[in-house]
Amino acid sequence: MERMTLTRKLMKFGSTGQIVTHLLFIFIVMLCLYPLALVIGISFTDETSLAIHGFKLVPLKTSLNAYTFVLKESDAILRAYGVTLLVTVMGTLSSTLVIALYAYALSRKDFRGRKFFSFIAFFTLLFSGGLVPWYVLCVNVLHLRNNVWALFLPYLMNAWYVLIMRTFYKTNVPDSIIESAKMDGAGEYTIFFRIVVHLAKPGLATIALFNTIVFWNDWWLPLMLVNDPQWFNLQFLMYRVQSNIQYLSSMAGNIQGVSADILKRLPSRSAQMAMCILSIGPIVMAYPFFQKYFVKGITIGSLKE
Amino acid sequence: MADALPRAPVLLRPSRRRINFALLSMLLPGAVALLLFSYVPMAGIIIAFKDINYAKGILGSPWIGFKNFEFFIKTPDAWLITRNAILYNGAFIVLGTVVAVGVAVLLDGLRTKKTSRFYQGIMFLPYFFSWIVISTLAFSFLSTDLGFFNKVLFPALGIATVNWYIEPVYWPFIIVFTNLWKYTGYGSVVYLAAIAGIDQNCFEAAALDGASRWQTVRHVMIPLISYLIIIQVMLQIGRLFYSDFGLFYQVPMNMGPLFKATNVIDTYVYRTLVNVGDIGMSAAAGLYQSAVGFVLVLASNLVVRRIDPEKSLF
Numbered sequence: 001m002e003r004m005t006l007t008r009k010l011m012k013f014g015s016t017g018q019i020v021t022h023l024l025f026i027f028i029v030m031l032c033l034y035p036l037a038l039v040i041g042i043s044f045t046d047e048t049s050l051a052i053h054g055f056k057l058v059p060l061k062t063s064l065n066a067y068t069f070v071l072k073e074s075d076a077i078l079r080a081y082g083v084t085l086l087v088t089v090m091g092t093l094s095s096t097l098v099i100a101l102y103a104y105a106l107s108r109k110d111f112r113g114r115k116f117f118s119f120i121a122f123f124t125l126l127f128s129g130g131l132v133p134w135y136v137l138c139v140n141v142l143h144l145r146n147n148v149w150a151l152f153l154p155y156l157m158n159a160w161y162v163l164i165m166r167t168f169y170k171t172n173v174p175d176s177i178i179e180s181a182k183m184d185g186a187g188e189y190t191i192f193f194r195i196v197v198h199l200a201k202p203g204l205a206t207i208a209l210f211n212t213i214v215f216w217n218d219w220w221l222p223l224m225l226v227n228d229p230q231w232f233n234l235q236f237l238m239y240r241v242q243s244n245i246q247y248l249s250s251m252a253g254n255i256q257g258v259s260a261d262i263l264k265r266l267p268s269r270s271a272q273m274a275m276c277i278l279s280i281g282p283i284v285m286a287y288p289f290f291q292k293y294f295v296k297g298i299t300i301g302s303l304k305e
Numbered sequence: 306m307a308d309a310l311p312r313a314p315v316l317l318r319p320s321r322r323r324i325n326f327a328l329l330s331m332l333l334p335g336a337v338a339l340l341l342f343s344y345v346p347m348a349g350i351i352i353a354f355k356d357i358n359y360a361k362g363i364l365g366s367p368w369i370g371f372k373n374f375e376f377f378i379k380t381p382d383a384w385l386i387t388r389n390a391i392l393y394n395g396a397f398i399v400l401g402t403v404v405a406v407g408v409a410v411l412l413d414g415l416r417t418k419k420t421s422r423f424y425q426g427i428m429f430l431p432y433f434f435s436w437i438v439i440s441t442l443a444f445s446f447l448s449t450d451l452g453f454f455n456k457v458l459f460p461a462l463g464i465a466t467v468n469w470y471i472e473p474v475y476w477p478f479i480i481v482f483t484n485l486w487k488y489t490g491y492g493s494v495v496y497l498a499a500i501a502g503i504d505q506n507c508f509e510a511a512a513l514d515g516a517s518r519w520q521t522v523r524h525v526m527i528p529l530i531s532y533l534i535i536i537q538v539m540l541q542i543g544r545l546f547y548s549d550f551g552l553f554y555q556v557p558m559n560m561g562p563l564f565k566a567t568n569v570i571d572t573y574v575y576r577t578l579v580n581v582g583d584i585g586m587s588a589a590a591g592l593y594q595s596a597v598g599f600v601l602v603l604a605s606n607l608v609v610r611r612i613d614p615e616k617s618l619f
Contacts, residue, residue, distance in 0.1 A: 035442035054456025102335030124343040130591025133349020157338040188327035217435035
């Protein structure tokens with residue numbers, strides 16, 4: 001074993017190679033972080049300073065106006081934060097439960113209908129009816145419009161996650177444990193919630209995290225199914241602000257006096273950036289803790305059975 | 306790994322007659338969701354063959370055969386969006402794979418595991434940003450009057466400013482770069498795991514034969530993960546007609562002058578439905594995408610199955 005790791009070490013780059021590779025990755029890391037740093041910088045810059053000097057990494061004149069505006073003066077943003085939180089919690093819990101149960105039944109070798117239900121899940125990865133029938137169904141038949149259900153029900157099932165979860169059960173929940181629980185007279189639900197869930201915790205955590213990101217980052221469902229500002233989530237509100245400021249600044253070109261005055265009073269650009277920072281803040285802060293689960297999930301997802 | 310687990314005792318073997326209602330009830334919520342959100346819309350593809358009249362409803366509207374498809378094919382957009390989808394996906398597949406494999410090989414070559422994990426972690430981060438966030442990040446660089454390029458970097462270098470959101474020529478590069486920026490970290494994870502899983506004896510044998518690091522990479526590492534590369538590429542080819550709606554709609558901020566470079570089938574279907582309100586043609590374009598996509602995914606899966614049956618989708 002020791003000999004092997006030694007050979008493995010020999011197979012790493014030499015010292016020049018090490019330095020060059022490190023330099024390359026430092027460059028890539030900066031490429032990844034620079035846009036983020038720029039947006040943070042803009043969000044803390046005074047709006048008039050922005051108008052004169054443009055978007056700079058280091059603020060020439062710092063200001064907290066954007067954040068006071070976003071957090072104190074605007075009900076819309078706090079409301080959108082609330083919608084995002086509500087939908088993320090409801091969506092993650094329900095979707096993870098639905099997927100966990102579906103995948104569990106598929107993972108049981110003794111379950112009759114396993115093949116059929118596997119097929120109907122995986123066929124959705126191959127073919128879809130497209131956007132139009134889906135939209136007509138959601139709006140006209142299911143009345144998923146301008147309500148909380150519209151923001152998470154369409155994402156309840158996900159065949160990829162079912163695939164990952166099924167593989168996880170198969171490799172981590174031994175048949176013999178289910179068997180002996182059965183012989184002790186435990187029912188299927190007792191077995192699932194008392195035994196299987198505990199054995200499959202890392203897998204469930206992975207799926208729950210995937211779901212959390214999906215719901216937190218979603219703007220597609222509001223784009224399709226919401227036009228009442230009451231149900232705007234954070235991402236969608238950002239989208240609206242983005243297109244609205246564009247609209248405002250294009251107006252300012254035509255009727256200069258009035259619009260320019262309005263633009264000056266609103267910390268519009270810095271506020272837009274502040275919203276962006278507030279929306280990714282929780283992800284970035286929780287990132288070091290959840291990153292490994294994602295790596296695990298992707299690796300399982302790329303394997304099969 | 307499954308082989309290591311104890312084999313199922315007789316009781317767990319498929320029983321021929323009995324249906325396990327408890328397990329069936331566990332499936333039920335998911336099955337209903339699939340039925341509603343995937344299978345009912347599949348039946349809804351009849352919309353593409355009808356002249357939809359809101360007063361008569363979908364079932365009552367008259368059948369018009371392939372008229373909607375004829376209208377769609379005759380628009381200049383049909384060719385443009387198909388070409389864009391194929392070219393962009395082609396670029397994503399080639400560059401995305403080369404960069405992801407390259408990053409994985411380089412990360413594996415680093416001596417310090419901690420820093421290599423750190424790099425990987427940072428590169429993975431953009432994957433968790435929504436397209437709205439990324440379009441804001443892009444805007445901070447590209448904004449015509451305030452952006453970092455036009456207002457800070459270009460004046461310093463003495464380059465003329467660019468109307469980024471008006472001139473389509475730059476967008477193929479912006480879109481390909483943005484896609485790489487978001488997905489490289491994600492893409493390299495799979496390859497890094499595969500490299501870590503290679504039997505150490507292979508490297509040892511290469512070292513004993515006096516192979517250099519680069520020779521080992523070229524003749525041992527890449528051939529040993531080539532099956533995975535082919536599979537990943539085939540899976541992407543199966544989705545050649547599908548595009549990331551957010552990348553093509555949000556990042557260019559839905560700007561009309563850029564459509565030549567940014568319109569793909571997904572954005573076309575959306576705009577035809579929502580902005581134009583032509584439900585029939587939108588459904589026809591959507592079905593065109595699904596049908597070709599289905600054929601492509603079946604064909605690519607066939608290839609995958611020949612390489613490694615375990616990795617095929619079915």
